[in-house]
Amino acid sequence: MFNAPLLKTINDVNTPYYYYDTKVLVDTLNALNKASVSKNYHVHYAMKANSNIPILNLIKEHNIGIDCVSGNELTLALKEGFEASKIAFAGVGKTDDEINLAIEHDILSINCESIQEIQVINELAQLQNKVANISIRINPDLDAGTHPNITTGTQLNKFGISVETLDLAIDICKDLRHVNLNGIHFHIGSQIRSEMPYVQLCKKVNTIVKSLLSKGVNLDVVNLGGGLGINYNDPDSEMIPNFENFFSIFSDNLSLPKNISVHFELGRSIVGQCGSLITKTLFTKGNDLKQFVIVDAGMTELMRPALYNSFHKIQNLSSTKPAKMYEVVGPICETTDTFDKQVLLPETVRGDFLVIRSVGAYGEVMASNYNLRVKPLAYYSLN
Numbered sequence: 127m128f129n130a131p132l133l134k135t136i137n138d139v140n141t142p143y144y145y146y147d148t149k150v151l152v153d154t155l156n157a158l159n160k161a162s163v164s165k166n167y168h169v170h171y172a173m174k175a176n177s178n179i180p181i182l183n184l185i186k187e188h189n190i191g192i193d194c195v196s197g198n199e200l201t202l203a204l205k206e207g208f209e210a211s212k213i214a215f216a217g218v219g220k221t222d223d224e225i226n227l228a229i230e231h232d233i234l235s236i237n238c239e240s241i242q243e244i245q246v247i248n249e250l251a252q253l254q255n256k257v258a259n260i261s262i263r264i265n266p267d268l269d270a271g272t273h274p275n276i277t278t279g280t281q282l283n284k285f286g287i288s289v290e291t292l293d294l295a296i297d298i299c300k301d302l303r304h305v306n307l308n309g310i311h312f313h314i315g316s317q318i319r320s321e322m323p324y325v326q327l328c329k330k331v332n333t334i335v336k337s338l339l340s341k342g343v344n345l346d347v348v349n350l351g352g353g354l355g356i357n358y359n360d361p362d363s364e365m366i367p368n369f370e371n372f373f374s375i376f377s378d379n380l381s382l383p384k385n386i387s388v389h390f391e392l393g394r395s396i397v398g399q400c401g402s403l404i405t406k407t408l409f410t411k412g413n414d415l416k417q418f419v420i421v422d423a424g425m426t427e428l429m430r431p432a433l434y435n436s437f438h439k440i441q442n443l444s445s446t447k448p449a450k451m452y453e454v455v456g457p458i459c460e461t462t463d464t465f466d467k468q469v470l471l472p473e474t475v476r477g478d479f480l481v482i483r484s485v486g487a488y489g490e491v492m493a494s495n496y497n498l499r500v501k502p503l504a505y506y507s508l509n
């Protein structure tokens with residue numbers, strides 16, 4: 127349920143703002159640990175989903191590592207006290223500065239996405255007199271069946287090294303003195319709500335690992351990425367994702383030697399449900415075809431609907447009148463600045479507070495200053 131104590135203070139705070147229910151986050155982290163620790167699976171939090179300090183701190187307290195995708199994320203993770211040995215660094219276009227930073231701090235693995243990147247890492251590590259731990263991100267050519275804009279694991283996507291070029295990449299690594307290839311990495315997409323893509327991934331991983339071991343590659347780490355989806359349609363029915371079920375897919379379908387450690391990089395499923403966006407109704411207007419509710423949050427605070435056509439549940443916190451059909455839109459000068467074209471809300475009037483649910487992941491982090499708007503503040507529940 128949307129946390130009630132907030133309603134007492136809601137009037138004192140300028141909208142729009144993000145609100146994080148830390149109890150939901152802690153419950154989620156405990157469920158995650160309960161499900162992963164028993165299987166000896168290692169979890170890294172994909173901090174691009176939400177990099178707010180209080181959230182990172184709770185995640186760190188639960189002994190979870192970090193998956194970062196930029197040098198600044200790496201710097202923040204280190205600053206907040208995450209151990210370098212628990213940090214993985216992915217990204218299809220890392221700059222020399224970013225690579226140097228990762229080499230300097232001896233992180234768990236730099237996940238390489240092209241042969242050229244491996245060669246550059248080798249050169250930069252040589253200049254630092256170091257050996258960099260690297261994993262190869264393999265593109266398993268597998269369609270996770272999610273929104274095209276968040277599919278990552280097919281040949282048509284820019285990510286990773288193809289299975290066909292893997293042998294060449296390994297041969298090249300063998301000749302390089304300053305990289306230590308000790309792992310492989312996958313990440314097939316996001317908001318995955320069915321088991322099938324993960325079952326298929328496990329089968330590919332089993333085959334690839336067998337082949338690599340037969341070629342004498344010394345594998346310590348198999349990193350299966352993230353992508354576990356959350357329930358956007360009915361968040362209250364599923365505030366905490368079913369991590370038990372998720373990890374069971376892997377324990378049932380992976381067959382790897384015991385000495386290989388298995389890693390995951392979860393973002394959305396960890397922070398998605400703890401965040402809400404609170405917004406106020408500025409105006410209402412309508413005609414025979416449509417009734418608009420114009421709110422003070424827009425795509426500048428929450429870009430997902432405009433970017434991915436994504437759905438977020440919207441509720442009116444101020445009204446209990448009989449429901450009407452509305453289109454809820456933001457104030458930005460873009461037609462895509464629409465949160466939901468058809469939402470049943472209690473009759474809504476100027477001044478009513480609305481909550482947009484399930485925005486903890488890829489919400490606040492994507493906020494922009496477009497239209498010279500000021501980025502929203504974040505508030506946290508006090509439990």
Ligand SMILES: *Cc1c(COP(=O)(O)O)cnc(C)c1O
Pocket residue numbers: 172174175193195216217313315316317351352353354391392393394395487
């Ligand atoms: C974004 C990302 C993740 C996390 O994805 P979620 O869908 O939020 O779990 C994991 N690994 C990599 C490499 C990513 O880019």
